[in-house]
Amino acid sequence: MTDSKFIKVRCSKCKNEQVIFGKAASVVNCLVCGTKLADPSGGKTRVDARILEVLE
8 A cells, every 4th residue: 555645735826725646646736826836857746836734
């Protein structure tokens, strides 16, 4: 079993809080304003937004 986690992040543009997967396979955009929140990096996600919490 992998130790993948979900991450709660806050968009720097509109302050929307969103939960994303820690090992996303595609670009993650804000659901409200469309700003890029995270990029895939072959393993763990490279997060461009503020991380609020790591969920189990």
